Amino acid sequence: MNLKPETLERIEAVIPKYPVKRSAVLPLLHYMQADQGYISQEAMEWIAGKLEIEPINVYELVTFYPFFRQKPRARRLVRVCRTLSCALSGSYKLCETLQKELDCTLGNPTADGEVEIEFAECLASCGTGPVVMVDDDFYDNVDETKAAAIVAKIKSESGKGAAEPVSED
Amino acid sequence: MIPAEQRVILKYLDEPGYTNDIECYIRHGGYEMLRKAFTMNPEEICHEVELSALRGRGGAGFPAGMKWKFLDRKSGKPIYLICNADESEPGTFKDRQIIHKDPHQLIEGMMIAAYATGTKLAFIYIREEFPQGANILEKAIEEAQASNFVGSNILGSGYSCDIIVHRGAGAYICGEETGLIESLEGKRPYPRIKPPYFPAVLGLYQCPTIVNNVETLCNIKHIIEIGGEDYSHIGVPGATGTRIWCVSGHVLKPGYYEFAGGAITLGELIYEVCGGMRPGRRLKAVIPGGSSAKILRADERYEGHLRDGTAFDWGIDDIPLDFDSFMAVGTMSGSAGVIVMDDTVDMVQALANLNAFYAHESCGQCTPCREGSLWMKKVSTRMCNGKARAEDVDLLASISKQIEGRTICAFGEACSWPTQSFVSKFKEEFAAKASETRSSTDNNGNRLI
Numbered sequence: 177m178n179l180k181p182e183t184l185e186r187i188e189a190v191i192p193k194y195p196v197k198r199s200a201v202l203p204l205l206h207y208m209q210a211d212q213g214y215i216s217q218e219a220m221e222w223i224a225g226k227l228e229i230e231p232i233n234v235y236e237l238v239t240f241y242p243f244f245r246q247k248p249r250a251r252r253l254v255r256v257c258r259t260l261s262c263a264l265s266g267s268y269k270l271c272e273t274l275q276k277e278l279d280c281t282l283g284n285p286t287a288d289g290e291v292e293i294e295f296a297e298c299l300a301s302c303g304t305g306p307v308v309m310v311d312d313d314f315y316d317n318v319d320e321t322k323a324a325a326i327v328a329k330i331k332s333e334s335g336k337g338a339a340e341p342v343s344e345d
Numbered sequence: 346m347i348p349a350e351q352r353v354i355l356k357y358l359d360e361p362g363y364t365n366d367i368e369c370y371i372r373h374g375g376y377e378m379l380r381k382a383f384t385m386n387p388e389e390i391c392h393e394v395e396l397s398a399l400r401g402r403g404g405a406g407f408p409a410g411m412k413w414k415f416l417d418r419k420s421g422k423p424i425y426l427i428c429n430a431d432e433s434e435p436g437t438f439k440d441r442q443i444i445h446k447d448p449h450q451l452i453e454g455m456m457i458a459a460y461a462t463g464t465k466l467a468f469i470y471i472r473e474e475f476p477q478g479a480n481i482l483e484k485a486i487e488e489a490q491a492s493n494f495v496g497s498n499i500l501g502s503g504y505s506c507d508i509i510v511h512r513g514a515g516a517y518i519c520g521e522e523t524g525l526i527e528s529l530e531g532k533r534p535y536p537r538i539k540p541p542y543f544p545a546v547l548g549l550y551q552c553p554t555i556v557n558n559v560e561t562l563c564n565i566k567h568i569i570e571i572g573g574e575d576y577s578h579i580g581v582p583g584a585t586g587t588r589i590w591c592v593s594g595h596v597l598k599p600g601y602y603e604f605a606g607g608a609i610t611l612g613e614l615i616y617e618v619c620g621g622m623r624p625g626r627r628l629k630a631v632i633p634g635g636s637s638a639k640i641l642r643a644d645e646r647y648e649g650h651l652r653d654g655t656a657f658d659w660g661i662d663d664i665p666l667d668f669d670s671f672m673a674v675g676t677m678s679g680s681a682g683v684i685v686m687d688d689t690v691d692m693v694q695a696l697a698n699l700n701a702f703y704a705h706e707s708c709g710q711c712t713p714c715r716e717g718s719l720w721m722k723k724v725s726t727r728m729c730n731g732k733a734r735a736e737d738v739d740l741l742a743s744i745s746k747q748i749e750g751r752t753i754c755a756f757g758e759a760c761s762w763p764t765q766s767f768v769s770k771f772k773e774e775f776a777a778k779a780s781e782t783r784s785s786t787d788n789n790g791n792r793l794i
């Protein structure tokens with residue numbers, strides 16, 4: 177496994193925190209996905225070895241939890257909340273707008289592999305819907321103006337490392 | 346007049362200049378209650394919590410003091426405390442505010458609870474979708490460790506306890522406490538069957554474990570501050586203390602509002618606190634306690650008897666905001682997520698929206714839940730797509746009655762109650778939809794599915 181030194185550091189630091197090693201499997205999967213972009217077969221085997229469990233014990237988590245991916249994904253992940261309160265405030269329309277502006281369809285990355293949009297279930301900010309996450313950044317009350325700003329920002333960062341979130345005002 | 350909020354948990358967090366670092370928290374009297382707790386013995390604290398009659402804020406409303414009493418302290422095994430910060434019930438958004446804006450209040454409440462329960466190690470299980478929240482908590486815990494409020498020999502008391510922040514990975518079922526425990530053990534979050542797996546006896550690593558919601562744990566601090574007896578006089582019997590109500594959907598001022606138990610009615614919350622409906626719109630329905638709570642129809646009257654025998658005859662606006670009143674009208678206050686819908690909403694589409702959530706989130710262990718949630722989604726969705734069959738209304742009702750009581754965890758009830766209640770309360774709308782042959786997903790210009 178070719179992991180960044182800081183990933184290895186985080187892994188070594190987190191395991192001894194838990195009374196039982198196996199409990200560290202979710203944090204390890206998180207660090208692994210942050211490092212590699214997805215969870216490969218090799219990564220699952222590596223984690224299993226590290227925590228002294230069977231690879232199947234890791235695999236069954238990767239297939240269960242929606243957040244983990246077994247294939248490389250687009251560089252940017254846009255999540256649009258579709259659950260009732262956000263839907264009542266227009267999240268389905270917002271999702272269509274984002275697909276059009278970013279030139280991709282739900283669940284299918286852009287041709288250049290840059291952006292992917294998916295629906296999320298309730299993101300626990302229902303009073304300020306529609307709600308969107310771009311990677312780890314959170315946006316609420318996403319009206320047309322805000323949506324345009326998010327799109328412009330994603331486009332401007334295309335090919336570069338992730339930068340600061342769009343300002344809230 | 347707009348009823349004034351009674352902000353206890355939310356007291357500072359939206360004040361201009363209030364920040365989530367430890368200096369600010371301490372300037373506002375932070376960690377004084379932890380100091381006070383160490384002048385008491387753990388049994389005294391548990392007794393105060395029992396006197397307070399505090400009920401859990403995560404959804405089930407179980408009395409916190411009683412849960413702590415069930416803790417098996419004689420097993421000789423370590424005791425664990427878990428803060429449930431999974432906040433995933435649609436319509437609920439209060440824990441997010443506390444975590445992001447006032448993390449030390451949670452940590453202080455947790456450490457008091459940890460000391461009172463004899464906890465060896467505490468966890469905060471936080472959903473993956475709160476990445477900043479997890480960072481804020483990590484930083485706050487570091488600050489608290491540096492000030493000796495968390496860690497070893499806390500404030501010279503001889504008591505030691507650390508907190509681990511554990512991130513989920515996008516599954517709603519991790520909010521169910523035994524699913525959460527499995528997840529924390531590094532396994533698939535398949536809920537465990539109760540009995541025998543009551544967490545207080547056989548929880549994390551088969552050790553006695555307390556699982557409490559974020560808001561519940563924050564309340565512990567305030568119980569220590571004023572004492573359990575005085576706390577129990579805030580609100581009404583059966584709903585003591587304050588509660589944070591999360592209002593979303595079709596009101597002019599959605600948001601989170603804190604009131605003493607039973608202090609105001611649903612009508613006051615919607616029309617006065619939240620500014621009422623949009624111009625020209627009428628209230629159609631309310632889901633009062635997170636998406637799993639049964640829906641209330643605006644033009645219905647609710648009659649019956651409360652637990653203490655008093656008769657009631659209420660319109661939707663008259664229902665007091667407390668645990669027992671919502672039970673009495675056939676629903677629940679659940680996680681206090683109030684979803685308001687006006688007369689533009691197509692009820693079949695709204696149900697199809699929620700059913701998609703439940704079909705996505707069933708863990709799949711129990712056949713009635715796994716298959717039933719999927720069927721309810723398919724049937725309600727095809728009704729919106731103009732592909733309904735004549736029997737679909739009855740079919741929906743029938744599926745929804747074959748799940749509850751036949752599953753390992755309460756998700757079975759949670760996924761059936763929306764369909765049960767939507768179909769029975771809005772039967773005419775479902776029947777009309779079942780005879781439509783064209784697709785109607787526009788919902789007055791705003792799609793819901």
Ligand SMILES: Cc1cc2nc3c(=O)[nH]c(=O)nc-3n(C[C@H](O)[C@H](O)[C@H](O)COP(=O)(O)O)c2cc1C
Pocket residue numbers: 400401402403404405406407409429430431432433434517518519520521522523556557558559561562754755756759
């Ligand atoms: C399907 C399901 C999802 C749940 N999700 C949550 C949640 O996100 N947050 C929470 O605090 N409780 C949730 N609960 C309730 C927990 O199982 C548990 O009762 C609660 O965390 C106990 O804390 P409390 O007594 O302080 O309320 C959920 C229950 C079920 C059945």
Ligand code: SF4
Pocket residue numbers: 518535536706707708709710711712714715752753754755756757
């Ligand atoms: S009721 Fe549903 S969510 Fe709960 S254990 Fe059974 S299948 Fe899983």
Ligand code: FES
Pocket residue numbers: 257258259260261262263297298299300301302303305307435436437
């Ligand atoms: S419904 Fe979108 S945040 Fe809750």
